[in-house]
Structure formats: structure tokens, C-alpha cells
Amino acid sequence: MIRYSVDSPPVIDHCVARGFKTFKGKYDLNIIACRNMLERPDTFQDTIHVVYWDQKWVEYVFPCTTHAGQHYLLNPSRSSGVAILKHNHQYRSSFKIGMRSSGYECLVPCKDIPVWRDGNRDDVIDYGGADHDSAGIQIHRANASNTSLKIGRYSAGCVVLQTGFNDFMDLCHKQVQNRKGSTFTLTILKGIHL
Numbered sequence: 001m002i003r004y005s006v007d008s009p010p011v012i013d014h015c016v017a018r019g020f021k022t023f024k025g026k027y028d029l030n031i032i033a034c035r036n037m038l039e040r041p042d043t044f045q046d047t048i049h050v051v052y053w054d055q056k057w058v059e060y061v062f063p064c065t066t067h068a069g070q071h072y073l074l075n076p077s078r079s080s081g082v083a084i085l086k087h088n089h090q091y092r093s094s095f096k097i098g099m100r101s102s103g104y105e106c107l108v109p110c111k112d113i114p115v116w117r118d119g120n121r122d123d124v125i126d127y128g129g130a131d132h133d134s135a136g137i138q139i140h141r142a143n144a145s146n147t148s149l150k151i152g153r154y155s156a157g158c159v160v161l162q163t164g165f166n167d168f169m170d171l172c173h174k175q176v177q178n179r180k181g182s183t184f185t186l187t188i189l190k191g192i193h194l
Contacts, residue, residue, distance in 0.1 A: 003059040010194050011049045012057070020090045020187050024053040028180040029171060031139075033159055034192040035066045035087050041123040042070040042150045044142075044162040047194065050171050060171065062164040066188055069151030070123050076156075081119025083134045083157025084127060087190035089114075093183040095139060097172055105169055106140035107184055113137040115157060139186065141165035159186070 003009065008016075011032045015022050023030055029052055036045040046067070050060040068082040076082040085091075091113060098108035112133035118126040139159045142148035147163055154160045161168055176182050 001061045003057075003061070005057045005059070007057070009049070009051055009057055009059045011059070011189065011192065012051060014189055014192055015090075015187055018088060018189075021092065021185065023180075023185075025180060026054040027052055027171070027174045027178040029175045029184060030187070031184055032187045032189060033064065033066050033085075034189050034194055036193060037191045039124060041073070041125075042152065044148070044151065044160075048139075048159060048161065048168070049194070050168060052171075060164070060167065061194075062168055063162040065151050065155055065160050065162070067125055067151070067155065068118075068157045069153060069155045071153045072156040073118065073123050073125065074121055076117075076119060076121065078117070079119070080132060081117035083115040083132070083137060084118050084125060085113070085115055085137065085157065085159070085188055086131075087127070087188045089188055091186040091188075093181075093185055095184040095186060096182055097169075097176065100138060100140050104141075104144075106138050107172065108138050109135055110183055139168075 032049045048064040072082045095107040096110040114131045115134045142154040
């Protein structure tokens with residue numbers, strides 16, 4: 001979905017209210033994930049907003065998850081637990097365009113990403129606790145050809161787009177092509193449904 005507005009979109013207002021950095025320029029992307037706190041395990045219940053200014057605000061909204069899938073909640077690959085990205089947090093200049101191990105372009109980390117860890121092996125996501133660094137967090141897609149209804153093994157803590165991934169990556173490439181920087185900032189807001 002794409003929206004246009006002269007007034008700043010609510011996700012930008014929420015970021016400003018929390019003191020997070022926002023960017024205002026053509027293809028100077030604000031990538032903002034809104035985390036739904038309602039517990040519905042293994043479902044794509046969040047949104048990711050890609051917002052920039054070009055004489056007016058342009059906002060793309062994609063369905064996504066900011067949570068690990070049920071498989072990795074129950075079977076974390078680390079003894080400390082599955083990675084949980086921190087909400088009400090901004091990961092400044094933490095991502096760049098790179099390759100996923102399965103052979104397609106996505107956003108990969110260019111620095112360690114602080115995360116929480118959920119290690120109690122149930123399907124309820126536990127937030128908070130000590131910070132852990134994770135070098136494996138990416139922003140990528142679920143299924144390449146069909147719309148995935150379940151997160152399953154698509155996320156072990158990454159932000160995973162359910163649909164619209166090619167459009168998302170096209171916007172990221174436009175930021176680089178327009179010399180607005182080759183790194184990307186991810187902001188995660190808690191409980192915002194827009």
C-alpha cells in the first residue's frame with residue numbers, strides 16, 4: 001500500500017515524539033516497523049513503513065513480522081535463546097544491501113545488532129532482559145512466489161516481509177542511487193497499528 005500526505009505520517013510523528021532520528025529528503029528512507037503486541041504466534045501481524053519526503057510525504061506499508069517464527073521459538077539455535085529485536089529502539093545505520101545465504105539480495109547488518117533473547121522454548125515471546133549482540137539479523141522476504149500465511153522457519157529473529165519485498169528493495173536501491181547513503185536505519189515501535 002502507498003500513501004501520500006503533506007502532513008507527516010503518524011509513524012514519523014511517533015518517531016519524533018520518542019526522540020528518534022528521522023530523515024527528510026527524496027529517497028532518504030525512514031524504515032519503521034510497527035510491532036503488534038497481540039500474541040498470535042507464527043502470524044505476520046506487524047507492518048513495516050518506508051517513508052520519504054518528495055514535495056510531500058510518500059509512505060509505503062508492507063505486512064511483515066518483527067518476531068521469530070514458532071519453529072525457532074521452540075527450537076532456538078543458541079542456548080541463550082532466539083533473537084528478539086528491541087522495540088521502541090532505533091538501529092542507526094545498522095543495515096546495508098547484501099546477499100542472503102539463500103542467494104538473493106536483502107538488507108544485512110553492517111554492525112552488531114543488540115537484541116533480547118527468549119530461551120524458554122515456548123511459543124510466547126518474552127521481551128526484555130539483558131542485551132545480546134547478534135550479527136545475523138536481516139530484513140528479508142518470506143516466500144519468493146506465494147504469500148506465506150505462517151512465519152514458520154522464515155524468521156529466527158529477523159524482520160521478514162510477507163509481501164512487497166521487491167518494491168521494498170527497489171526503494172533501498174533508490175536511496176543508494178540518489179546518494180542518500182548506503183546504510184539504512186531501522187526503527188521498531190511498540191504497539192503502533194497504522
